[in-house]
Amino acid sequence: MQSxxxxxxxxxxxxxxxxxxxxxxxxxxxxxxxxxxxxKRNGVTFVREAARRAGIATVDFPNLMKKxxxxxxxxxxxxxxxxxxxxxxxxxxxxxxxxxDGAVPVEAPVSTPGTLPGKEADAKR
Numbered sequence: 156m157q158s159x160x161x162x163x164x165x166x167x168x169x170x171x172x173x174x175x176x177x178x179x180x181x182x183x184x185x186x187x188x189x190x191x192x193x194x195k196r197n198g199v200t201f202v203r204e205a206a207r208r209a210g211i212a213t214v215d216f217p218n219l220m221k222k223x224x225x226x227x228x229x230x231x232x233x234x235x236x237x238x239x240x241x242x243x244x245x246x247x248x249x250x251x252x253x254x255x256d257g258a259v260p261v262e263a264p265v266s267t268p269g270t271l272p273g274k275e276a277d278a279k280r
Contacts, residue, residue, distance in 0.1 A: 161241040161248035162227040167209040174208035199226050206230060211237050 167175065182201065199220050206214045213233035219226040231240050241248060 159245040160224070161243050161245050162224065163231045163238045163240050165206070165209050165211060165238050171208060171210045175205050178204055178208055197221070199223050202226070 178201075197220070199222075202223075203214045203220075203226070211230065211234050214230055216226055216229045219229055231238050
């Protein structure tokens with residue numbers, strides 16, 4: 156997130172939040188790690204399903220599956236009443252919106268994202 160752009164936000168209901176966490180558990184059970192393949196299980200595929208489970212109505216944009224920024228802009232435009240557009244540098248967004256302190260309302264899976272061969276981990280940048 157530090158080197159990304161925060162594009163949009165959605166406030167899911169408790170039931171939708173639980174559904175998104177279930178998706179994370181399902182994917183972790185399949186691979187046991189956080190790696191992905193752009194052609195098979197890419198970040199846009201995850202975000203599309205997470206958005207669907209979070210209650211966002213229109214998330215199918217097949218021509219944008221390998222274009223993350225364009226995909227998120229299309230989701231935001233198609234669901235203007237359900238999302239808040241942010242379009243802010245990730246580092247600045249995190250500085251203004253630090254994580255909440257306190258207990259997680261449901262058991263959240265813990266994962267350590269991997270680094271693809273030939274790529275540096277975020278901490279090294």
